[in-house]
Structures are given as structure tokens and as C-alpha cells.
Amino acid sequence: MSSHYTATVTREGRWWMVAIPELDELTQARRLGEAELMAREVIALHTDQALEDIDVTIDISRVGDIDDVSAKVTSIAEYRAKAAEAEAKAMIESRSLATELADQGVPIRDIGELLHVSFQRAHQLIAEGRG
Missing domain, CATH: 1.10.10 (Arc Repressor Mutant, subunit A)
Known part of the structure; x- marks a missing residue:
């Protein structure tokens, strides 16, 4: 059974900060393309679920002074x-x-x-x- 989480991603210096609010967890990624995997790995460690059973939606809320990046991308x-x-x-x-x-x-x-x-x-x- 697949479980769904939302990861809120922001840019902090040279890193993408990946927050999983449902678990009150935070990780980071060097590249945006790594954010989903990093979130899934943190969730898997925290919940003892298999990676393939975890579905993550990436919400890019802020990059520098730019708000609602995901909404603009959509x-x-x-x-x-x-x-x-x-x-x-x-x-x-x-x-x-x-x-x-x-x-x-x-x-x-x-x-x-x-x-x-x-x-x-x-x-x-x-x-x-x-x-």
C-alpha cells in the first residue's frame, strides 16, 4: 500500500532544503532533481516503509525572494x-x-x-x- 507525503522545498544558499511536515523531518539535496529521492529516503527511515511504497509531491514554496514557485510552474x-x-x-x-x-x-x-x-x-x- 502506497502512502503519500508532501515535501516542502526551499533554496538555502547552495542547498535545497527538503522538509516533510507530516513527520517534522528535514533533509537537504544538492540538486532539485534529488529532492524527491531524499524525501522518500527520510520517510522510509522514519516509517519503515519501502521506497517504492512512498509517493512524494514536491512543493517548491520559496527560492530566494520568489514565493509560490510551484504555483508559477503549474x-x-x-x-x-x-x-x-x-x-x-x-x-x-x-x-x-x-x-x-x-x-x-x-x-x-x-x-x-x-x-x-x-x-x-x-x-x-x-x-x-x-x-
């Missing part, structure tokens, strides 16, 4: 996901329009001009739209 990830979704929709629409225009006899160079892509990319869009 916000950036949401923006990136929305951008990727918009890019995917734009690609679908570009393929569709490029194919429709080609079917109407519009030259590939003009399709590229309309879609603000190169002649080669317009050709690819048409091929993908028909494929």
Missing part, C-alpha cells in the same frame, strides 16, 4: 498545454484548408503564401491532408 505548464492544443488545432485547420485550396486549383506557392509557410511546407500539408 501556471506555465497550463499555458504550454493550451499552446500545444492551439498548435494542434491550427495544424488540423491548415491541412484542411491547404487541401481544399489545392482541390480548387490554387497553386502550392500561393497556398504557402496564404498560410504563411514555405512552398515545401504547403506541399507537405496537402500531402498530409490527403494521406
Whole structure:
């Protein structure tokens, strides 16, 4: 059975301080990528659980004068996901329009001009739209 903990991570000088509030424990890591493992190891030692049975969420609350780093990272990830979704929709629409225009006899160079892509990319869009 897996147990879940939250580790609150802050930057102190050259170290990442990793606090596990549920256990009132503290450890440190040289690199942020080590914080989860360090937390899991402290939890395992404190609770006699196997490492693979411990799930840790890392909450980066403060780095220097920057507060709520985890919230800002989450916000950036949401923006990136929305951008990727918009890019995917734009690609679908570009393929569709490029194919429709080609079917109407519009030259590939003009399709590229309309879609603000190169002649080669317009050709690819048409091929993908028909494929």
C-alpha cells in the first residue's frame, strides 16, 4: 500500500532544503532533481516503509525572494498545454484548408503564401491532408 507525503522545498544558499511536515523531518539535496529521492529516503527511515511504497509531491514554496514557485510552474505548464492544443488545432485547420485550396486549383506557392509557410511546407500539408 502506497502512502503519500508532501515535501516542502526551499533554496538555502547552495542547498535545497527538503522538509516533510507530516513527520517534522528535514533533509537537504544538492540538486532539485534529488529532492524527491531524499524525501522518500527520510520517510522510509522514519516509517519503515519501502521506497517504492512512498509517493512524494514536491512543493517548491520559496527560492530566494520568489514565493509560490510551484504555483508559477503549474501556471506555465497550463499555458504550454493550451499552446500545444492551439498548435494542434491550427495544424488540423491548415491541412484542411491547404487541401481544399489545392482541390480548387490554387497553386502550392500561393497556398504557402496564404498560410504563411514555405512552398515545401504547403506541399507537405496537402500531402498530409490527403494521406
